Amino acid sequence: MFFENLSEIFTTPKYLDIFFNGLKLTFIISVGAAILGLFLGVIVALVKLTPKENKAMAIPRLICDVYITIVRGTPMALQLFIMAFVILTIRGFPQEITAIIAFGINSGAYVAENIRAGILSVDIGQTEAGRSLGLSSRITMTKIVIPQAIKNVIPAIGNELIALIKETSIVTMIGMQDLTAAAKNVGAGNNLASYFAPMVVAALFYLAIVYALTFAIKLIERRLRASDKR
Amino acid sequence: MISVKSISKNFGDVKVLKNVSCDIKKGEKVVIIGPSGSGKSTLLRCMNLLEKPTGGEVWLEDKMITSADPYLHPELVLESATAKKLIAAGMESGAAADKIIAEKLLKKNEGRAFAAALSAYNAQNTIPLNLARQKMGMVFQHFNLFNNLTIMDNLTLAPVELKLKTKAEAKEKAEELLERIGLTDKANEYPSRLSGGQKQRIAIIRALAMEPEVMLFDEPTSALDPELVGEVLSVMRSLADEGMTMVVVTHEMNFAKNVATRVMFMADGVIAEEGTPEQIFTDPRHPRTRQFLHSVLNKD
Numbered sequence: 021m022f023f024e025n026l027s028e029i030f031t032t033p034k035y036l037d038i039f040f041n042g043l044k045l046t047f048i049i050s051v052g053a054a055i056l057g058l059f060l061g062v063i064v065a066l067v068k069l070t071p072k073e074n075k076a077m078a079i080p081r082l083i084c085d086v087y088i089t090i091v092r093g094t095p096m097a098l099q100l101f102i103m104a105f106v107i108l109t110i111r112g113f114p115q116e117i118t119a120i121i122a123f124g125i126n127s128g129a130y131v132a133e134n135i136r137a138g139i140l141s142v143d144i145g146q147t148e149a150g151r152s153l154g155l156s157s158r159i160t161m162t163k164i165v166i167p168q169a170i171k172n173v174i175p176a177i178g179n180e181l182i183a184l185i186k187e188t189s190i191v192t193m194i195g196m197q198d199l200t201a202a203a204k205n206v207g208a209g210n211n212l213a214s215y216f217a218p219m220v221v222a223a224l225f226y227l228a229i230v231y232a233l234t235f236a237i238k239l240i241e242r243r244l245r246a247s248d249k250r
Numbered sequence: 251m252i253s254v255k256s257i258s259k260n261f262g263d264v265k266v267l268k269n270v271s272c273d274i275k276k277g278e279k280v281v282i283i284g285p286s287g288s289g290k291s292t293l294l295r296c297m298n299l300l301e302k303p304t305g306g307e308v309w310l311e312d313k314m315i316t317s318a319d320p321y322l323h324p325e326l327v328l329e330s331a332t333a334k335k336l337i338a339a340g341m342e343s344g345a346a347a348d349k350i351i352a353e354k355l356l357k358k359n360e361g362r363a364f365a366a367a368l369s370a371y372n373a374q375n376t377i378p379l380n381l382a383r384q385k386m387g388m389v390f391q392h393f394n395l396f397n398n399l400t401i402m403d404n405l406t407l408a409p410v411e412l413k414l415k416t417k418a419e420a421k422e423k424a425e426e427l428l429e430r431i432g433l434t435d436k437a438n439e440y441p442s443r444l445s446g447g448q449k450q451r452i453a454i455i456r457a458l459a460m461e462p463e464v465m466l467f468d469e470p471t472s473a474l475d476p477e478l479v480g481e482v483l484s485v486m487r488s489l490a491d492e493g494m495t496m497v498v499v500t501h502e503m504n505f506a507k508n509v510a511t512r513v514m515f516m517a518d519g520v521i522a523e524e525g526t527p528e529q530i531f532t533d534p535r536h537p538r539t540r541q542f543l544h545s546v547l548n549k550d
């Protein structure tokens with residue numbers, strides 16, 4: 021029964037189509053949110069790392085603190101609902117955009133914390149040595165601190181991306197047809213009338229994506245380590 | 251060369267430096283000694299503003315690195331609203347300035363004239379911090395070589411980034427410095443492959459690559475295994491022989507005796523005593539100095 025259903029999924033154009041479209045949507049939301057999240061995360065991390073004495077940045081720092089607190093303190097599903105039913109979709113934005121923005125904003129907070137932790141983990145002596153030579157804080161950051169921080173940050177950001185991809189599955193809750201919804205749809209009574217095989221197919225797709233990403237991150241890590249021969 | 255004028259430094263409520271003044275003249279080798287926690291590192295780090303003094307001024311030759319401390323300038327204080335009020339009330343200007351300085355009233359609402367006088371003074375006398383730091387080399391207890399760069403890149407990064415030298419010139423200078431300390435073969439290694447003594451010698455020539463006018467050392471041998479101390483001290487000694495102006499915080503009393511032109515003894519955030527090495531080591535005046543020398547010299 022399971023194997024018959026499995027072969028039916030892969031031989032019926034309609035089911036393949038549903039899965040393909042679901043995969044496409046999951047991919048679009050993940051990539052869009054990852055780009056937005058990385059962008060936001062870098063900016064928020066840099067703002068939060070400005071020295072306390074820099075009064076001009078006091079308000080941006082406060083905004084970033086509030087942002088991180090709210091994002092990390094509330095459920096993702098709720099954030100998505102607010103984005104859809106209160107802010108964006110209800111004003112006519114396409115659902116894809118809503119999802120990308122909701123997940124991007126969520127991911128940005130976690131990425132920011134990862135980047136900040138990575139930069140803070142670099143010995144303060146490295147910065148002091150750079151500054152004592154007369155280098156500006158920008159050059160010290162870009163030539164000395166960030167190259168050393170990246171090694172610590174890449175694995176954490178990789179994990180964040182993996183979590184993001186899996187988390188996008190909650191878009192089914194606002195009726196979007198992503199990979200998870202596709203499995204449900206194919207398994208429904210008017211189609212296969214059995215959920216087991218389509219769920220397994222969806223799971224395999226997620227696993228393949230996560231595995232590919234994990235592999236890519238390992239590759240990058242190895243490259244970084246090789247480049248400083250330590 | 252470096253003038254420290256009445257600096258104080260507080261960490262929260264802890265007063266680590268209390269109104270410390272000193273002058274480092276060109277060619278001097280000043281060694282700072284004193285018990286742990288007395289503020290030696292903090293004083294040294296205030297000289298290149300790695301720590302920002304809470305009050306007072308630091309000057310490099312005829313330029314100020316900090317911004318002006320109004321309390322050190324009676325002529326500026328006279329421009330303040332409070333001073334003008336006191337003078338209008340019949341007080342003499344000198345006494346008015348003294349009174350304000352004594353009471354340290356100068357915080358806010360001292361008027362445009364005062365703000366303008368202060369910022370004009372700053373504009374005329376300050377040197378950009380990064381420029382000042384180029385002229386002051388610093389060597390740290392824990393070396394702080396750039397871990398992501400080869401030794402060669404450690405030596406050439408700053409001169410090239412700051413456009414003081416072309417890449418080729420910086421490399422030539424670095425090779426010359428490496429040869430001087432006998433580590434030419436390490437040029438393409440990363441810092442993690444070096445011994446502590448080698449790292450510290452590289453850290454010294456990294457500072458020298460900027461061709462500084464004065465070198466600051468904060469316990470350069472304290473993190474080293476005993477058998478590696480000598481090689482670092484001998485580089486420092488040769489630097490002293492060449493006439494480099496040096497300020498050295500150290501527990502190496504023999505270095506202080508043989509190389510210093512002046513020894514400062516710090517205790518509890520002040521310079522308790524200073525003098526020639528002969529005077530400090532054979533005839534210390536201050537009881538704290540005697541007690542300190544007694545404990546360190548008997549340990550050796």
Ligand SMILES: Nc1ncnc2c1ncn2[C@@H]1O[C@H](COP(=O)(O)OP(=O)(O)OP(=O)(O)O)[C@@H](O)[C@H]1O
Pocket residue numbers: 261264266284285286287288289290291292293
């Ligand atoms: N960043 C800081 N925050 C808070 N307190 C500090 C800080 N740096 C130094 N202190 C305190 O200031 C005091 C003086 O410190 P400093 O490092 O100048 O002493 P030191 O004379 O160099 O001692 P040592 O011989 O142990 O190096 C100490 O009590 C120390 O705990």
Ligand SMILES: [Mg+2]
Pocket residue numbers: 290291292469
């Ligand atoms: Mg110290």
